[in-house]
Every structure is written in structure tokens, then in C-alpha cells.
Amino acid sequence: MTMVPYRVVVHVDEMACWPLALTNLRNLLNDVGRESLRAELVANGPAVAFYADLPETVEKFPSSWQEGFYRELIGEMSGLHSQNVQFIACANALRANHLDPARLLPLVQVVPAGITEIVRKQHEGYAYVKP
Amino acid sequence: MTMVPYRVVVHVDEMACWPLALTNLRNLLNDVGRESLRAELVANGPAVAFYADLPETVEKFPSSWQEGFYRELIGEMSGLHSQNVQFIACANALRANHLDPARLLPLVQVVPAGITEIVRKQHEGYAYVKP
Amino acid sequence: MTMVPYRVVVHVDEMACWPLALTNLRNLLNDVGRESLRAELVANGPAVAFYADLPETVEKFPSSWQEGFYRELIGEMSGLHSQNVQFIACANALRANHLDPARLLPLVQVVPAGITEIVRKQHEGYAYVKP
Numbered sequence: 030m031t032m033v034p035y036r037v038v039v040h041v042d043e044m045a046c047w048p049l050a051l052t053n054l055r056n057l058l059n060d061v062g063r064e065s066l067r068a069e070l071v072a073n074g075p076a077v078a079f080y081a082d083l084p085e086t087v088e089k090f091p092s093s094w095q096e097g098f099y100r101e102l103i104g105e106m107s108g109l110h111s112q113n114v115q116f117i118a119c120a121n122a123l124r125a126n127h128l129d130p131a132r133l134l135p136l137v138q139v140v141p142a143g144i145t146e147i148v149r150k151q152h153e154g155y156a157y158v159k160p
Numbered sequence: 161m162t163m164v165p166y167r168v169v170v171h172v173d174e175m176a177c178w179p180l181a182l183t184n185l186r187n188l189l190n191d192v193g194r195e196s197l198r199a200e201l202v203a204n205g206p207a208v209a210f211y212a213d214l215p216e217t218v219e220k221f222p223s224s225w226q227e228g229f230y231r232e233l234i235g236e237m238s239g240l241h242s243q244n245v246q247f248i249a250c251a252n253a254l255r256a257n258h259l260d261p262a263r264l265l266p267l268v269q270v271v272p273a274g275i276t277e278i279v280r281k282q283h284e285g286y287a288y289v290k291p
Numbered sequence: 292m293t294m295v296p297y298r299v300v301v302h303v304d305e306m307a308c309w310p311l312a313l314t315n316l317r318n319l320l321n322d323v324g325r326e327s328l329r330a331e332l333v334a335n336g337p338a339v340a341f342y343a344d345l346p347e348t349v350e351k352f353p354s355s356w357q358e359g360f361y362r363e364l365i366g367e368m369s370g371l372h373s374q375n376v377q378f379i380a381c382a383n384a385l386r387a388n389h390l391d392p393a394r395l396l397p398l399v400q401v402v403p404a405g406i407t408e409i410v411r412k413q414h415e416g417y418a419y420v421k422p
Contacts, residue, residue: 037410042180042291049304049336053406056383060404074180074291121187142191144184144289148168151287156413158406159290159421160304160336173311173422204318205311205422252318273322275315275420279299282418290421 036067038150040159042074045091049160051105054114063112069150073119073143078126080118080133089126103134110136119143167198169281171290173205176222180291182236185245194243200281204250204274209257211249211264220257234265241267250274298329300412302421304336307353311422313367316376325374331412335381335405340388342380342395351388365396372398381405 037057041050054068072079078089082103090099110116118139123130130139140146151157168188172181185199203210209220213234221230241247249270254261261270271277282288299319303312316330334341340351344365352361372378380401385392392401402408413419 035407035410035414037406040289052383052387053335056381056404057406057410060407073184119187121183125183142187144168144188145166145191147289148166148188148287152166152285154414156410157288157419158302158409171420204315250318252314256314273318275299275319276297276322278420279297279319279418283297283416288419 032154033067034065035061036150036153036155037069038147038155038157039068039070040147040157041070041072041076041079044076044079044089045093046160047076047079047102051102051109053158053160054109055105058109058112058114066113067155068113069115069117069155071117071119071140071143071147071150073122075122075126077118077122077128080116080137081128082134083132086128106134107136117143117146119146163285164198165196166192167281167284167286168200169278169286169288170199170201171278171288172201172203172207172210175207175210175220176224177291178207178210178233182233182240184289184291185240186236189240189243189245197244198286199240199244200246200248200277202248202250202271202274202277202281204253206253206257208249208253208259211247211268212259213265214263217259237265238267248274248277250277294416295329296327297323298412298415298417299331300409300417300419301330301332302409302419303332303334303338303341306338306341306351307355308422309338309341309364313364313371315420315422316371317367320371320374320376328375329417330375331377331379331417333379333381333402333405333408333412335384337384337388339380339384339390342378342399343390344396345394348390368396369398379405379408381408 078086116137118137120139120141209217247268249268251270251272301312340348378399380399382401382403
């Protein structure tokens with residue numbers, strides 16, 4: 030079995046870290062190419078609110094995010110997803126933040142515990158990055 | 161030798177990151193079970209003040225921590241420790257923060273350099289998580 | 292081939308994290324010794340401004356950094372570099388922050404994408420630390 034050359038799990042637990050996390054993934058994808066990359070982003074903690082495209086979550090966004098900026102980030106996330114980057118949410122974090130998994134953006138995949146996913150991926154040979 | 165399926169070193173260097181770090185460990189423990197987990201938390205930098213159960217360290221706590229919250233966190237740490245999660249302090253960080261190792265909570269284990277412990281554990285096959 | 296016992300890539304993407312990152316590297320070096328260590332620090336995001344020894348970047352520094360503190364940190368970085376710690380800048384981040392690679396401190400090495408360097412090093416067996 031030939032292993033894909035670059036494998037990474039990106040961890041986001043604060044809303045403010047989303048822009049840099051997406052930029053990191055974009056730069057990695059542009060640098061090594063889609064065929065050479067297995068990448069996933071695991072969000073837990075308060076950062077899961079990013080996945081809930083709901084008016085009531087906007088208040089959880091950093092005050093420095095200007096109107097339209099969130100839309101740009103969501104667009105960037107969709108673009109990365111269309112190039113095979115996986116986006117994952119922690120079910121524990123959704124519960125703690127009173128977010129209904131059924132109302133997340135459709136591209137998001139929910140796992141029981143984000144932390145387990147992060148640990149398992151590293152055991153499978155993925156690098157870890159915390160932007 | 162059969163290896164324990166999940167192995168993780170959790171790194172905390174800011175006081176504000178303690179709550180999320182403990183939550184991550186709790187969720188991991190609940191998800192995979194005690195028998196499948198080797199976990200330790202290494203604190204260095206200003207985060208080591210959390211281990212010193214002393215009135216004079218309270219001023220180092222984030223202002224958002226309401227009274228009683230620190231006690232809850234200490235209770236949670238004790239609970240995790242009783243389920244085999246190790247809690248480690250960096251001796252360099254204790255010195256830099258003028259904390260006497262002899263006055264730390266008894267469950268805490270001191271290592272000469274927290275960073276060395278973090279690197280060594282990864283070389284031994286532990287995953288790394290920085291909440 | 293005998294592998295060097297300790298190998299680490301330290302990731303810095305916020306200016307405020309530089310002091311702790313340099314302290315971590317110093318403590319690691321003092322603890323395990325130069326001959327036992329391969330270490331590099333990869334800066335991306337806004338943290339790359341640290342490498343540009345220019346008056347116009349000073350405004351990007353944390354307001355808590357007192358005059359002279361940046362000079363001390365640069366001195367510490369030079370000392371670590373003289374003991375074989377590598378300091379790396381992400382070209383994408385330099386562009387995004389309008390910094391000319393030609394004007395960086397001479398000890399800095401530029402790579403096309405810092406994130407790729409971080410992932411590659413982990414695949415080569417380096418530990419990852421995010422202070």
C-alpha cells in the first residue's frame with residue numbers, strides 16, 4: 030500500500046483561530062497538491078459554533094470579524110471540502126454549546142468525541158497542527 | 161507487548177486553557193475507557209500556577225473564573241487522576257513563577273523540563289494535543 | 292543510522308507566543324544537550340513579523356512588550372541558532388504581511404509554506420510543540 034505523502038489533522042477549539050486554520054489548509058493544499066494530501070479539521074470546544082449556520086450563533090463570533098467575513102470563511106471551507114478536506118465536529122462540544130447536529134452545514138461530519146478523533150489520527154500517522 | 165490503544169500528552173501553558181484541557185481529557189476517558197488510555201497532562205509556562213493550591217496564586221487566575229470555579233476544576237483534576245491520568249509540572253516553570261514544588265497539590269509530579277517530557281512522549285508514540 | 296534522540300518542530304503563529312517558544316527551546320537544549328537535539332522553529336501567520344528587524348514591524352508587537360524586550364528575544368534567538376536551532380519563516384505569511392524576505396534577519400531560512408514544513412517534519416519523526 031502506498032501511503033499518501035502528507036497527512037494532517039488540524040485542531041480548532043477557539044472561534045478566533047478559524048481564519049488561520051483555513052489559511053494553513055489552503056497553503057498546504059496549494060503547496061503539495063490534492064493527490065498528495067489527506068487532511069481533516071476537527072473542531073471542538075466553542076469553535077464548533079462556526080459550523081452552525083444560524084443567526085443565533087453569530088453572537089459567538091469574535092467582534093473583530095466584520096460583516097461578510099464569516100461568509101468568506103464559509104466559502105473558503107466549502108472550497109477546501111470540494112478538494113477533499115474533511116470538516117469534523119465534536120458531538121460533546123455541540124451539546125455543551127446547545128447546538129443541534131441536524132442544523133449544521135451539510136458538509137460537516139459529526140464524531141462522538143473530537144479529542145478521540147485527533148488522537149486516533151495521530152496514531153494512524155497523521156501530523157497534528159494547532160493554528 | 162500489546163500497546164494501549166490511545167496514548168496522549170496534553171500540553172497546557174496558559175491558565176485560561178485549563179478548563180478545556182480537563183474537558184478534553186474527560187471526554188476522551190469517557191469515550192475510550194480507562195483501560196484503553198494512557199494520558200498525561202504537562203503544564204509549563206504560567207499555567208503551572210494552577211497546581212499550587214495557595215492564596216497568592218489566585219491572582220494569576222483569569223478574571224473570568226468565578227469564585228468556586230477553580231475548586232470545581234481541581235475536583236475534576238482529582239477525578240481524572242483517580243482514573244489514571246497523570247498531571248505533571250515543569251520545574252523550570254515553577255522556578256520562573258516563584259512556586260515551591262513542595263507546596264503543590266500532592267497528585268502533581270514534577271519533571272526537570274516539561275518540554276522534554278512532551279517531546280519524549282511523542283517519540284514513544286503518544287499523540288500531542290494543545291487545547 | 293543512529294537517530295538523534297530528541298527531534299522537535301516548534302510552531303509559532305502569534306507574536307505573543309515568541310517568548311514562551313524561545314524559553315521552551317532553551318529549556319530543552321539545556322536539559323538534553325546540543326548533541327542530542329534536532330530542533331527547528333517554524334513561524335507562520337502574523338508571527339513572521341518577529342523576523343523582520345525593521346522599525347515598521349514594531350507596531351505589530353504585543354503592547355505588553357516593553358522597550359528592549361524585543362532586543363532580548365532576538366539575542367536569545369541568535370544564541371539558540373548558534374547552538375544549531377533552526378529558525379524558519381513561511382513565504383506565504385511573509386507575503387500576506389507585506390514583508391520582504393530579503394530584509395529578514397540573516398539567520399532566518401524561508402520555506403515556501405510553513406505548514407508543509409511542519410507536517411513533513413512530523414512525518415520524519417519530529418515531535419510537534421505549539422507554545
